[in-house]
Amino acid sequence: MEELANLFHGFAVALQPYNIMLMIIGITLGVIIGVLPGLGGANGVAILLPLTFSMPPTSAIIMLSCIYWGALFGGAITSILFNIPGEPWSVATTFDGYPMAQQGKPGEALTAAFTSSFVGALFAVIMITLVAPLVAGFALRFGPAEKFAVYFLAFCSFVGLSKEPPFKTIAAMMMGFALAAVGLDSITGQLRLTFGVTELLNGFDFLIAVIGLFGIGEILLTMEEGLAFRGGNASINLRVVLQTWRELPTYWMTSLRSCLIGCWMGVTPAGATPASFMSYGIAKRLARRGNNFGKGEIEGVIAPETAAHAAGTSALLPMLSLGVPGSPTAAVLLGGLLIWGLQPGPMLFVEQKEFVWGLIASMYLGNLAGLIVVLTCVPLFAAILRVPFGIIAPLILVLCAIGAYSVHNSTFDVMLMLVFGVLGYLLKKCNYPLAPLVLAIVLGDKAEEAFRQSLLGSQGSLGVFFSNGLVSTIMALGLVALFWSAIQEGYSRLRMSMA
Amino acid sequence: MKSFVLNVALAAMAMSCAGSTASFAAWEPVRPVEFIVPAGTGGGADQMARTIQGIVTKHNLMKQPLVVINKAGGAGGEGFLDVKTSSGNPHKIIITLSNLFTTPLATGIPFNWKDLTPVAMLALDEFVLWVNAEKPFNTVKDYVDAAKKAPSGSFKMGGTGSKQEDQIITVGIEKAIDAKFTYIPYKGGGEVAVQLVGNHVDSTVNNPIEAVAQWRGGKLRPLCVFDAQPMAYDEPIAEGKAWKDIPTCKSQGLAMEYLMLRGIFMSPKATKDQVEYYVELFKKVRATPEWQDFMKSGAFNTTFLAGADYAKWIEAEEKRHEGLMKDAGFLAPGN
Numbered sequence: 001m002e003e004l005a006n007l008f009h010g011f012a013v014a015l016q017p018y019n020i021m022l023m024i025i026g027i028t029l030g031v032i033i034g035v036l037p038g039l040g041g042a043n044g045v046a047i048l049l050p051l052t053f054s055m056p057p058t059s060a061i062i063m064l065s066c067i068y069w070g071a072l073f074g075g076a077i078t079s080i081l082f083n084i085p086g087e088p089w090s091v092a093t094t095f096d097g098y099p100m101a102q103q104g105k106p107g108e109a110l111t112a113a114f115t116s117s118f119v120g121a122l123f124a125v126i127m128i129t130l131v132a133p134l135v136a137g138f139a140l141r142f143g144p145a146e147k148f149a150v151y152f153l154a155f156c157s158f159v160g161l162s163k164e165p166p167f168k169t170i171a172a173m174m175m176g177f178a179l180a181a182v183g184l185d186s187i188t189g190q191l192r193l194t195f196g197v198t199e200l201l202n203g204f205d206f207l208i209a210v211i212g213l214f215g216i217g218e219i220l221l222t223m224e225e226g227l228a229f230r231g232g233n234a235s236i237n238l239r240v241v242l243q244t245w246r247e248l249p250t251y252w253m254t255s256l257r258s259c260l261i262g263c264w265m266g267v268t269p270a271g272a273t274p275a276s277f278m279s280y281g282i283a284k285r286l287a288r289r290g291n292n293f294g295k296g297e298i299e300g301v302i303a304p305e306t307a308a309h310a311a312g313t314s315a316l317l318p319m320l321s322l323g324v325p326g327s328p329t330a331a332v333l334l335g336g337l338l339i340w341g342l343q344p345g346p347m348l349f350v351e352q353k354e355f356v357w358g359l360i361a362s363m364y365l366g367n368l369a370g371l372i373v374v375l376t377c378v379p380l381f382a383a384i385l386r387v388p389f390g391i392i393a394p395l396i397l398v399l400c401a402i403g404a405y406s407v408h409n410s411t412f413d414v415m416l417m418l419v420f421g422v423l424g425y426l427l428k429k430c431n432y433p434l435a436p437l438v439l440a441i442v443l444g445d446k447a448e449e450a451f452r453q454s455l456l457g458s459q460g461s462l463g464v465f466f467s468n469g470l471v472s473t474i475m476a477l478g479l480v481a482l483f484w485s486a487i488q489e490g491y492s493r494l495r496m497s498m499a
Numbered sequence: 500m501k502s503f504v505l506n507v508a509l510a511a512m513a514m515s516c517a518g519s520t521a522s523f524a525a526w527e528p529v530r531p532v533e534f535i536v537p538a539g540t541g542g543g544a545d546q547m548a549r550t551i552q553g554i555v556t557k558h559n560l561m562k563q564p565l566v567v568i569n570k571a572g573g574a575g576g577e578g579f580l581d582v583k584t585s586s587g588n589p590h591k592i593i594i595t596l597s598n599l600f601t602t603p604l605a606t607g608i609p610f611n612w613k614d615l616t617p618v619a620m621l622a623l624d625e626f627v628l629w630v631n632a633e634k635p636f637n638t639v640k641d642y643v644d645a646a647k648k649a650p651s652g653s654f655k656m657g658g659t660g661s662k663q664e665d666q667i668i669t670v671g672i673e674k675a676i677d678a679k680f681t682y683i684p685y686k687g688g689g690e691v692a693v694q695l696v697g698n699h700v701d702s703t704v705n706n707p708i709e710a711v712a713q714w715r716g717g718k719l720r721p722l723c724v725f726d727a728q729p730m731a732y733d734e735p736i737a738e739g740k741a742w743k744d745i746p747t748c749k750s751q752g753l754a755m756e757y758l759m760l761r762g763i764f765m766s767p768k769a770t771k772d773q774v775e776y777y778v779e780l781f782k783k784v785r786a787t788p789e790w791q792d793f794m795k796s797g798a799f800n801t802t803f804l805a806g807a808d809y810a811k812w813i814e815a816e817e818k819r820h821e822g823l824m825k826d827a828g829f830l831a832p833g834n
Contacts, residue, residue: 049549049553054557139693140693140696142697143694143697144683183572184572184606186661186684187661188662189606189660189661189666189829190605190606191606191607198608201572201577202577203572322693343711343715344712345711408572408577449686453683456683457681
């Protein structure tokens with residue numbers, strides 16, 4: 001009950017005209033940041049952080065978290081329209097979102113994506129409001145072994161639940177692992193596979209790879225197919241939004257499941273990327289029209305977007321209560337908290353009630369404001385696809401180049417992006433799936449790090465991955481997912497022989 | 500009206516005179532200044548750089564903007580090489596931590612601090628020995644006894660990065676008490692502190708700012724500080740104890756001292772005027788109340804050095820790191 005009173009007090013703080021103004025400015029800036037691939041939420045928040053030092057902490061965090069929301073919404077726009085995911089967790093959105101846009105349904109895809117993000121985030125905020133103190137402690141049980149188990153589950157569910165030939169999936173994934181291994185080996189502190197090239201010190205950044213593989217690769221494919229975007233007949237009025245809304249409630253099961261996956265992955269804290277991939281993989285298996293996934297199925301947009309945003313939002317909980325950032329953006333926000341003289345940690349909820357509940361209230365309001373802003377712009381975004389390819393393609397190329405450059409301010413990255421573009425084109429021509437490759441680049445080094453940390457702690461014994469109930473359960477789930485097809489086949493054969 | 504015009508004209512003349520004498524007397528940036536952070540966003544160096552950026556903006560300490568850029572690749576090697584190759588560009592400064600010494604030694608990248616121009620030491624970061632508050636270690640002696648009694652390698656020390664400051668301190672402790680730990684490297688200090696709260700490691704050497712929240716929450720207990728004298732801050736933090744009440748490790752029979760540099764360097768071949776400009780700038784930054792709050796929140800050691808004193812300090816510290824890392828076997832082949 002006390003929580004509720006605190007929350008209403010928080011609403012009162014967030015609803016001051018000054019704060020509402022900051023909210024709208026934040027959302028708008030965020031959408032712009034999200035649309036530019038490579039700039040991303042973390043960089044955007046970092047750049048704008050010093051602007052907020054002169055504001056009171058509550059106003060500052062409201063503005064920054066609104067930039068964050070805006071960036072999340074904005075990331076979905078380029079994923080769906082141009083097949084260029086701006087953030088790791090929007091990769092899964094491209095699988096069905098982009099085909100939908102190509103079939104002349106960009107409005108539906110965008111509406112589904114925005115609404116699902118809103119639902120996922122709202123679910124997570126409600127969870128934070130109700131069970132914050134209970135859930136926070138759960139994250140403490142996650143040591144390296146448990147973290148590795150979660151990554152293992154993400155990889156396995158992708159291989160086992162995918163409809164692609166498993167060996168092509170594994171081949172693409174191995175390529176991703178190899179690329180992820182370049183750079184500094186964080187366990188021994190030594191450089192690896194850099195061959196003395198200074199530019200490779202940083203390794204292969206996920207964003208560069210994705211902008212190239214998806215963005216440039218897609219342009220090359222489209223050029224080959226005769227210089228046409230197939231989204232030209234997109235309807236551009238607000239009715240699309242309402243029509244899509246009428247359709248969405250029929251997918252409540254997928255939404256709920258994705259919310260739960262997202263919250264769990266966000267709190268643990270494995271993060272939004274594995275959450276979106278896992279949610280997509282599971283929806284593909286369980287949805288009635290799962291066989292059509294990848295060809296422009298609206299459920300294939302709902303599942304990853306809901307889970308990613310539920311995870312992204314619930315990741316703020318371990319940050320506030322434990323001081324562990326669940327995402328790069330959360331890490332920058334954490335730095336901001338310290339500069340404003342707030343100590344994230346167990347005492348924050350006790351000592352800085354106004355701040356914490358102001359933030360939570362602004363999560364409700366900012367999310368809602370964001371939804372309204374982006375939904376009213378859906379026709380505008382969808383209209384972009386009516387621009388002839390000859391004009392839009394060079395613009396996308398420039399956008400990609402700016403994005404790639406701004407990741408590390410390096411021209412080398414722009415060249416790298418072009419190389420990845422050619423690679424993406426070739427892989428697509430040979431029917432290799434790109435998603436496992438990207439998943440491995442994003443999570444490969446994290447999984448490796450967790451694996452080696454676990455083995456250091458256990459002095460080399462693999463038993464550490466089955467040493468307690470929690471880690472054993474996650475590992476077992478992973479193995480089941482990996483051999484799902486075989487299990488299913490065995491089961492149906494068993495039934496046949498019984499009959 | 501006429502007098503107004505006259506006044507404006509006079510003022511403009513006066514200003515242009517003032518401007519020209521100023522630029523004659525001393526150097527000033529004419530373009531935005533890049534402030535390189537050789538570490539990721541959200542870490543200790545990044546927080547300090549962004550605080551400085553905020554202070555400079557708020558108090559109008561510079562006419563040109565100060566832009567923070569993270570170049571974290573290769574344990575910061577990317578940032579150092581970037582500044583090294585910007586010879587003669589006075590619009591580039593870099594904030595360093597101990598990776599100024601450890602990164603070239605451990606990875607063998609072609610860089611030495613002598614490639615850069617030293618500007619000033621802003622502060623020194625403290626290291627504290629932390630244990631989980633549930634554990635029965637109340638003093639350094641309890642801790643050392645337990646570590647010695649445990650089978651070799653079963654006592655786990657968590658820390659930030661590999662072959663960097665945390666692991667150097669760990670090796671120092673091992674030598675001092677003749678025990679063998681297993682060191683587990685993590686990506687960031689906050690994560691390390693939480694791993695200790697979750698009992699996934701047995702102890703850490705976190706900086707004060709990384710672990711203070713868990714101390715106040717009653718989850719962690721500080722045992723000693725790796726400095727020659729106790730920290731200066733006497734405001735109570737938790738259980739009526741202040742930073743000042745944490746004894747030095749040496750006084751508790753654990754002979755290891757370590758402080759981490761938070762200092763500023765600039766591109767090679769900077770002129771004396773240019774260095775002087777930045778030294779004065781950071782003196783002004785240090786005088787602001789925001790900076791003092793920041794120092795207090797992280798319980799920093801506020802030693803300030805510039806010029807020859809600073810260079811001498813770095814030289815001694817480099818020798819020490821070389822020795823420590825050589826003993827630990829952390830040197831890259833060929834170094």
